[in-house]
Amino acid sequence: MDRRSSLKYIALSAFSGVLLDACKPADKKATLVAGANGDGNLTIDRTPEEAAHEKKLASEQFFTEHEMATIAVLSDIIIPADDVSGSATDAKVPEFIEFIVKDMPDHQVPMRGGLRWLDLQMANRHGKAFKDCTKAEQIAMVDAIAYPGKAAPEMKQGVAFFNRMRGLTATGFFTSEMGIKDLGYMGNRPNQWNGIPADVLKQYNLAYSEKEIKECVQYT
C-alpha cells in the first residue's frame, strides 16, 4: 500500500486529525534536527519533568573533542558506507553516542576508559593517538580487539570496549532514518493487515488453515 492510500484509510476511519498532523513532512524535518542533534526540543509527548530533563541533558557535553574524533573514526570502521547505505558518521552516530552516555551514565567510565586504553596502545606502538594513526595502523589495532574468540588475553579489555562500541554504533545507526531504510523495516505506517503475503507463505511451505481463513478479519 502506498502512503497516499494508507492515509486515505485513516481519513476514512475517523479520528484522523492528530494523526495526520503527526505524519506531516514538516514535522519530520523538525524532528531530525531535534532528535539527532539533541537540542532538547522533542516532538514526542513529554511530561514537565521530562522536558526539564531533556533540556538539561542537551546543555551538557561529556566527550572531549579528541574523544569525539576518535569515536567518529571507530564508528565509521564499524559501519562504513557501502552500496546500500552511508556510514555511521553520515547517520550522526557519534552525536547519538555523546547523548546516550549522558543519558545512561553506566556507559561513561567504560567508554572514556576504553578510548584511553586504545590511545595508549597506539602511543606504545606508533607514538600517536588512535585517531592520528594511519588507516592501516588503526585497522591492525581493531583486528586485535574485534574478534572475541581469537583475541589475545592481553587484549581482553579492548575486546570489551569494542563490543560496547560495536553495539552503540549499531544501535545508533539502525535507529536512524538511514539505518532503518538500510534494514528494510517497512512498518510504522497505517495499513490494514491481511496476513502474510502469498509468495512468502509459499516460500516457507505454509498455509493458513480453513479455520483461520474463515475466522480472521479480511479487508478489501
Next chain:
Amino acid sequence: MGDFQIKEQPKEYDAIIVGSGAGGGMAAYVLANAGLKVALLEAGPMYDPAKNVMQLKWPWESPRRGANTKFRHFGDFDAAYGGWELDGEPYTRAQGTEWDWFRSRMLGGRTNHWGRISLRFGPKDFKRKSIDGLGENWPIGYEDVKPFYDRIDQMLGIFGTNEGLENDPDGYFLPPPRPRLHELMIKKGAVAAGVPVIPNRLSILTKPINKERGACFYCHQCGRGCTAYADFSSSSVLVNPALKTGNVDLFTNAMAREVLTDKEGKATGISYVSKDDLQEYRVKGRTVVLAASTCETARLLLNSKSARHPNGLANSSGVVGKYLHDSTGAGMSGVIPELFGRQRYNEDGVGGAHIYSPWWLDNKKLDFPRGYHIEYSGGQVMPSYGFGFGMETRNGKFQVNGKTKEAGGYGASLKEDFRFFYGASIGLAGRGEAIPLESNYCEIDPNAVDKFGIPVLRFNVKWSEHEIKQARHMKETFREILHQMGAVITSGDDGPENNYGLADPGRIIHEAGTVRMGNDPQRSALNKWNQAHDCKNLFVMDGAAFVSQADKNITWTILALALRSSEYIVGQMKQRVL
C-alpha cells in the same frame, strides 16, 4: 506555607471515585450515565492519547532511540507516566522481600499502556479451593459475572474466537487478525509439543464499533496510546465519555490521603492533597469508590483509621493488605534460522501477538497447582535502542549467507550480518496463577511517610514452591516448543540457580488480592458486590477485591466486576438503601 488550612470542596457528590484506571473509569462511566453526580479523583495529570502523541513516531525522534528512562520504564515512547520508583513517594520492603511496584499516575492509569490481553476467568477460576484445596473460593461464580463480560465485550470491543473451551469461555468477539509468519511457525511447533494455540483475545478494534472510536490501523504500538482510540484504555473509552455527560467533576493531580468517616463509621468523603497547589482539600459524597490500584487502595484503607475503624477502614477482619499476589512470569527467547535473510514486508500487526496459548493441562498430573498461558512475540519489529548489541554472540554461531564467520567483526561484513539476522528472533513468556497467601502482604510502614506526609507501604512478599515449580514447567514447555519448531534458544534457558527465571513478584504488574471479597466478614473485607462489610457506602473496584487471579490477565475481570458493582450502587441508590 504560612497559612495551613484544609479546604472543603463546596459540592456534595453522589459518589467519589478514587482512581481513573479500569475500575474507576468504569465506575465513573456507569454512575455518570445513570445521572449521579460524581467526583473523580486522579493522582496524576490529564492525558489523552490523541493529544499526547507517541504513535507513529520514529526511533530517531527520541534522542535515546526509545530506550527507557526513570520517567518511562517501558521505553521513551511508552504511554505510562510513572514507574517502579516515583520521586518523593517511596515504598519499603521487609527483609527478604523482592517486591516491585509499578505505579502509573495519569488519567486512565496503567490502561494507557497495558497489553490489551483481555481474558475472561472461567468457571474453575472462581472455585479453585474446591479443586485443589488452596486459597479461597470466590463468593460468586462465572454465571454471576458472565452477563457483565458479555456486555463489556460489546461495549469496549475485543477480538478473538469462540473455541468452546471449558475454562476459557466464549464471548462476543470481533474477528482476529491472521497470524504473522513467525506465529504460524510457533503454532506448528507448539502443536507438535502438545500445546494448543488459538487466536489472541485483545481489546483492539479490528472493525469500528461506534462513531467515537476508529478501527485499528496496525502500527503495533498500543503501548504508546492510540490516537484513533482503537484499543481499550480507560482514559479514552470510559472517562472521556463519562466527562461528556456533564455529571463528572474530574480532579487531576489529586493525591488521596484518607477516606473520611463519621461517628457511625460511614464514609463521608475523601481527604486529598493537590499536587498543583500543595493545599489540603476535602471532598464530600454519599458513597466512596476506591479504585486506586490494588496496593494504593489497601494503603488508603489502612491509613483511614478512626475510633470506629481502629485497624483501618473496612478492616475488622484484618485481611486488608493480605493475600497480595502477582502473576508468575518467566520467559525464553530464541531465533528461527529458517527466517534468516527473510523477505521484507510490513508485519507490524496489532500491538500484541495475534495468537496465544491458553492453559491446557490437568494439574492432577503435575507437581504444582494452577496454570499459565503463553504469550508470544517476534517479527520484523521497529528497531529501537538495544538493536545490534551482542552481534558477537550470534554471527560466529550461524552461517551468514552461506559463509562461516569469526564472531564479532566490523565493516561491510558486519552490516550484512545485521540485515541477515533481522526479524528472526522470537520470545515466549508464561503468565501464570500464584496462590494468594496470608503471609504475603503489604502494611503501613510505621517509620516512613511520603513527601505529602502520607504513611507509605511496606511489602512482605515471597514466592512459594508452587510458583517456582510452575516456572520450571514453563521452561520445559518453552524448550520443547522451540525445539519442535527448529529454533535455537538465545536467552532464558534458566535452571534452579535462579528459580527458573521466575520474575520477582510485582514485576508482571498484575497485583491483586489486598481487599478481597467473601461471604464471611471475618475472613474478607468486601461482600460479593465489592461493598465493604464494615462500611456499606464504601466500594472497592480494582484488583484489590480479587480472591484469586487465575492465569488470566485481570483487567477484563476488573471491568466486569466494576460494571456489576456500579450498577448495584445505582440500584441501591434508587431504592434509597444507599
